[in-house]
Amino acid sequence: MPISTTFKTVVIAGATGNVGYPIAEAFLNDGSYKIKIFRKKPENKNERAELLASKGAEIVYVDYTQKDDLVKALKGTDVIVSAVKAIRFKKTSGDFYNIQLPLLEAAKEVGVKRFIPSEFGGEYTTGLFQEFVEMLGFDVKNKTATFYVDGNSKIYSTSLADIGKYTVESLKLPEARNATIRVAGSTETFNEILQMFEEATGSKWKVVEDREVRYRFRNKIEPIPSTADDFRVFVFESSILSKFDKVDNDKFNFTPHSLTEQINIIAKNA
Ligand SMILES: NC(=O)c1ccc[n+]([C@@H]2O[C@H](COP(=O)([O-])OP(=O)(O)OC[C@H]3O[C@@H](n4cnc5c(N)ncnc54)[C@H](OP(=O)(O)O)[C@@H]3O)[C@@H](O)[C@H]2O)c1
Structure with a gap:
């Protein structure tokens, strides 16, 4: 049963x-x-x-x-x-x-x-909600991407609608009892996400590299980045450092939304 x-x-x-x-x-x-x-x-x-x-x-x-x-x-x-x-x-x-x-x-x-x-995502080992992808430094208005880490680093993202579905479906899994469920709707490198934004907006974006933001924030070195920038870098670093050998996607039998869908919505509404 x-x-x-x-x-x-x-x-x-x-x-x-x-x-x-x-x-x-x-x-x-x-x-x-x-x-x-x-x-x-x-x-x-x-x-x-x-x-x-x-x-x-x-x-x-x-x-x-x-x-x-x-x-x-x-x-x-x-x-x-x-x-x-x-x-x-x-x-x-x-x-x-x-x-x-x-x-x-x-x-x-x-x-x-x-x-x-x-x-939900508190550990950040399950990546980011797709609806918040712009927060990672993708500025649609100015067509600029700020990279805080190597652009070839991978990040995991899941749509909020799928978070809802996974939660409902997890009740059918006996092994979800007293356990953490880790899922990833989509897996891309930052370069691939940039490419998605470029395709969705139909133009080439400017890339700004900022690898020192946390160091400057913590050591109060001018120009001191904002708390929001520091948080962004934290999300970046935590997401890419996550180990995904224990992902539970195969326990669910529905196809999650791709990040491309969300990026197309963002580009359309910009
Ligand atoms: N991985 C990610 O990217 C990510 C992003 C955002 C959030 N999260 C996680 O998702 C969870 C919920 O975050 P959220 O952003 O959805 O929260 P939220 O929108 O800020 O708040 C959710 C609801 O909590 C209720 N609430 C507010 N203050 C409360 C209080 N003092 N006591 C009890 N209820 C209160 C309110 O509902 P009512 O007024 O109707 O009671 C509010 O609508 C957290 O665990 C968070 O860490 C993860």
Whole structure:
């Protein structure tokens, strides 16, 4: 018997966000589950929540800091997918794992069978979301690519829609229990991505090489790069350094979107 038949009710926390929304859409498209969307109190109007409700999701407002409130709201839940905001700065906004802790404790109390934490791409060993490809230094407006690493380095990318599908399909995999699932929708070198942008925009791009940005950022050497540039380099370096010997793509039987599709959309909307 497929394991997913034991799961009937799925709660998605953070479904109005970048990652949670395509996940919620994928669950609703799948149609096999009762879907509840947890939203943080106080109630507020949200277009994405309204769209998900119109497709059959039940919207439930919770206080993520109150375990009792969460226990009540979680009654009858089989699976929780947490896609709550990643808050990294303890000083200002609290810790992102701590936000999920009462939810995890309440899930345990209620007997939730699967808890998928908000760690989508958190390790960066599964690469980047294709929708954010421009962030890697591809400037469509100015037709300029900034390379922080060797252009022949490979990077892995997956579309948000496919992240949603992989999440839904992972419930059918017994081996996904207590495990990390690593997937890559597309694999390209930075030079190949540049070529995709050039083809999509129909023009030759300028390439700027900047290998020292992190060094300058850390050592405060003028011109000091911005935090955004430093983050970009971090993503670059982490992505290319990833070891992909353990990728789980072969456990899924659908064809993910190619990066070319996303680049064509970006070029068309530029
Ligand atoms: N690999 C990548 O390229 C990549 C990129 C982006 C994100 N991610 C990962 O994806 C996950 C979600 O990130 P995201 O960008 O989708 O998040 P997001 O859009 O910033 O936020 C998601 C939702 O979390 C809820 N939320 C906000 N503050 C909250 C709080 N204090 N407590 C509880 N819920 C709160 C909000 O929903 P309501 O207002 O409806 O409650 C919000 O819509 C994270 O694990 C992140 O690391 C990975």
